[in-house]
Structure formats: structure tokens, C-alpha cells
Amino acid sequence: MNKRTANYLKTGALSLLFVGIIASCKHDDNEFSFNGLDDSYTIERFKVLNIPTNISGSFTWSINDSIISNNSELEFISAKADAFPLTLKIGHNGEEKVYHSKIVVTKETGTLSKYIAKVLDFRPAVGQFMNEIPEYVQGNTSADMLQKASASLVGSNSTMLSLGGFGGYVVFGFDHTIPNLNGRDFKILGNAFFGNASNDPRSGSCEPGIIMVAYDRNKNGKPDDNEWYEIAGSEYFKNTTTKDYSITYFKPNENKVPVPGNDGWQTDIEYIKWQDNLGNSGFKTKNTFHAQSYYPLWFSDASYGFTGTRLKDNFYDQSGTGTYWVGKSYDFGYADNAPNTDEASNIDISWAVDRNGRYVKLPGIDFVRVHTGINQEAGWLGEVSTEVAGAYDLHYKK
Structure with a gap:
């Protein structure tokens, strides 16, 4: 063997050895390193139990004969x-x-409520009930109005909160995670009702609001931006629904606004100017029924705005003469969209989707955000504005 050949073989041997080391490392990485499950896990009801595996593979978690998850980490709530x-x-x-x-679910040590426990944010749009529901008193700040919103919505004796025109919103939370179980999981109360028209029975006063939900995954007690998901109601995937719709409202000079007459729909006046990101503009009108300012008086800015999903206009003049306007109820998935006794006011957490419209599997939710989903003037009725009158967990029983 000549020297050159020997050197080549030495180099080749080293190369083979190096490849062997790499292969060995890869083999080690692929070793099955799961230590198994504990004999049992204990969790209180309405709390989420997390069981991670920290390995790759295919997973089937089941209780009796029912598959409950195919994820590497189980999130279980009961x-x-x-x-x-x-x-x-x-x-x-x-x-x-x-x-x-086995998972042992125990009754909670404290006392839970199925109703709203806290209001975290309240930012209404302009509207005829603004500064009235809830009532603004001169000198009130945003913190004062948030406290009033809380007084309206927290607990079993909730009253009504008006969100104004498109985009106005409220954010509220519960004292426990509402579980994502089979069927519909929570109800949002409003003041919607159906009229008497036999040819259009599911229409009346329906002012649908878009619903967002959040699961407090990091347990910091607040909804983070990356935790929000939209409830994909019946209109979500239709081309009549506008995603990322933006609107700006401009503060009016109240001293230059004429006072409407007393003949209702014939004397509504152009009042608060708005413009959107689609090149449209218009006015929110003022009517004879509400003489106060329609612009939130605790807002000092000359303009403010919102961005979110907008639904197709749902009000139309049923009378043909401008005297009787009605709003059609959408099939499912919106607030203030049907009477409180109707199934359409119940919401399924499984309808939640991400920013790309893909359904997500949440174990439950801790927070809800509702914003007015329509930008429309309904004749003498004025702007379409979602009202929220409470919410509760459909699964909770003492």
C-alpha cells in the first residue's frame, strides 16, 4: 500500500467514524423518552388540567371510548x-x-358565579343612547364610566349597556373558565326581539354584535392580544362580510347642531361625521327622541375609531313608507341578534377561528369582547347599535 492510499483510507475511516457519530446522535434524538402518566391527576371543576408529553409522535387521548384530544399536550376541563x-x-x-x-375532578373550594364577574374595558362608539346608558355625569373619566359599565353587567341582576354604532365594544370576564363542551356553551343577553310579520318571522329589532373570545392560557388574569379569537357566526365566511373594516368618528360642534323637530323620522339631521377605510363617509343622524350629545363626553379627542369585522346591513323598511324599520336576525353566532329566550343567543366556543379563519380548539374561555357589527342608519330609528345586558355560562350548576 502506498502512502497516498494509506492517507486516503485514514481520511475515509475518519469520515465514516464522523458519519457514525452523527447517526448515533440522530438515533439518540429519536429515542422514546416519555416517562408515562401519573397514577392519577386531581383538578377542580372549571379549571384546566394540562398534561404535557414533550415528545413527537401521534397522540390519542380518550376517556372510556370517547377521544378527547389528538394533541401532544392534553388540556382537560370538566x-x-x-x-x-x-x-x-x-x-x-x-x-x-x-x-x-385517571382524572379526579373535585368540586371547587370557593364559590363561583355563572355570570359576568368583571368588566375590563368599555369603549363605545357614537349613538343616541350615548351618555345615557350608562349615564355620564360631568367630570366623569374613562375609569368612572368603566366602573358604571361594571355596575351594569356584573352579576345576576345585570342591566343594559349600549355600544353605539359600528365598532363600539365592551370586554368582560368570568371568575372561572367556561368549558368548551358539546353543544353551546354560553349566552349573551341583549334587548333583541322579533316582530309580528308572518312573512319574515325572524326579524324585528336585531342589532348583531361580533363576539371575540379568549382563553387565559398564561394565567395572567387578562386577555392578551394573541389570545383573542373571533366567533365565526353564520355570516363569517360570506363575501358580504368585511374583515378589518375601519371607521373614524369626528367630534361635532354641539353649538352648531340644530335641534330636531317633534315629527320623528322626517326631521332627523346629519350630526356626527364618519369615514371608513373603503373610501366611504357619511353621518350618524340625530333624532327627536334623544337630545343629549351622541359623542362620548368623557372622550377628549377630536376623533376616534375602531377596526373589526363588519356585517352586511340587516335593517330594511318593512312598511315601504319609512315608518316601520326592522332588523333581520342572522342564523347564529352574534350578540343582540335574537331574543334572550332564543337558541340563537347561545354561543358555541367551537365556532372560534384564528386570524386566518381556521377553527381553533380551545379548552374553554375566560374573556369575551363584543363590538357592534353593523354600520347602518335605520331611518327614524337611528344608528344600529348592539346592546349587551349580561352573559352567563350555560354549563355551570352549583
Whole structure:
């Protein structure tokens, strides 16, 4: 063997050794390193139990014969105190391993409420009920009005809160996670009602609001921007619905606004100017029924605005003479869109979607945001404005 050949073989041997080391490392990375499940897990009802695996593979979590998750990390919540047999099957490198445990759900130690527990933000748009519901008193700040909004919505004796025209919103939360179970999970109360027209029975006064939900994944007690998901109601995927619609309202000079007469719809006046990101502009009108300022008086800015999903206008003149306007109810997924006794006012958390319109699987929700979804003037009735009169968990039972 000549020297050159020997050197080549030495180099080749080193290369083979190096490749062997890499292959060995890769083999180590692919080793199955799951330590198994605990014998049992204990969690209070309406709290989320997290069981991570921290490995790759295919996962099937089941209770009895029902598959509850296919994720690598289980997020489990129950509205019922009971013991649940848990099975985990993991597929890895062509093999399947099976683990057994149980989840013991206990009754909570404290007292929970199925109703709204706190209001975190209140920023209404302009409207005829502004400064009245809730009432503004001279000198009130945003903090004062937030406190009044809380007084309106928190607890079982909630009253009504007006969000004004498109974009006006309220954010509220609960003292527990509302679980995402089979069927509809929570109800939002409003003041919608149906009229008497036999040819259009699901129409009347329906002012649909867009619903956003958030699960407090990091447990910091507030909804972070990356935790919000929109409830995809019946209109979400239609081309008549506008995503990322923006509107700006301009503060009027109240001293130059004429006073409407007393003959209702014939004397509405152009009042608060608005413009949107689609090149449109117009006015919110003032009517004879509400003489106060329609611009939130605790806002000092000369203009303010909102961005969000906008629904197609839903009000029309049923009389044909301008005397009787009605708003059609959309099928499902909106606030103030149907009477409180109607199934359409119940919301399924499984309807939640991300920014790209893809459905997400949330274990439950802790926060809700509602904004007025329509930008329309309904004749003498004035602007379409969502009202919120409370909300509650449909699963909670003492």
C-alpha cells in the first residue's frame, strides 16, 4: 500500500467514524423518552388540567371510548365533579404505546358565579343612547364610566349597556373558565326581539354584535392580544362580510347642531361625521327622541375609531313608507341578534377561528369582547347599535 492510499483510507475511516457519530446522535434524538402518566391527576371543576408529553409522535387521548384530544399536550376541563378513566396512545417510529391513568375532578373550594364577574374595558362608539346608558355625569373619566359599565353587567341582576354604532365594544370576564363542551356553551343577553310579520318571522329589532373570545392560557388574569379569537357566526365566511373594516368618528360642534323637530323620522339631521377605510363617509343622524350629545363626553379627542369585522346591513323598511324599520336576525353566532329566550343567543366556543379563519380548539374561555357589527342608519330609528345586558355560562350548576 502506498502512502497516498494509506492517507486516503485514514481520511475515509475518519469520515465514516464522523458519519457514525452523527447517526448515533440522530438515533439518540429519536429515542422514546416519555416517562408515562401519573397514577392519577386531581383538578377542580372549571379549571384546566394540562398534561404535557414533550415528545413527537401521534397522540390519542380518550376517556372510556370517547377521544378527547389528538394533541401532544392534553388540556382537560370538566363542569362535573367525578373520576374519569384516562387512556393515552402514542404512536412513535411505527410502534404504539398505551398508558392509563385517571382524572379526579373535585368540586371547587370557593364559590363561583355563572355570570359576568368583571368588566375590563368599555369603549363605545357614537349613538343616541350615548351618555345615557350608562349615564355620564360631568367630570366623569374613562375609569368612572368603566366602573358604571361594571355596575351594569356584573352579576345576576345585570342591566343594559349600549355600544353605539359600528365598532363600539365592551370586554368582560368570568371568575372561572367556561368549558368548551358539546353543544353551546354560553349566552349573551341583549334587548333583541322579533316582530309580528308572518312573512319574515325572524326579524324585528336585531342589532348583531361580533363576539371575540379568549382563553387565559398564561394565567395572567387578562386577555392578551394573541389570545383573542373571533366567533365565526353564520355570516363569517360570506363575501358580504368585511374583515378589518375601519371607521373614524369626528367630534361635532354641539353649538352648531340644530335641534330636531317633534315629527320623528322626517326631521332627523346629519350630526356626527364618519369615514371608513373603503373610501366611504357619511353621518350618524340625530333624532327627536334623544337630545343629549351622541359623542362620548368623557372622550377628549377630536376623533376616534375602531377596526373589526363588519356585517352586511340587516335593517330594511318593512312598511315601504319609512315608518316601520326592522332588523333581520342572522342564523347564529352574534350578540343582540335574537331574543334572550332564543337558541340563537347561545354561543358555541367551537365556532372560534384564528386570524386566518381556521377553527381553533380551545379548552374553554375566560374573556369575551363584543363590538357592534353593523354600520347602518335605520331611518327614524337611528344608528344600529348592539346592546349587551349580561352573559352567563350555560354549563355551570352549583
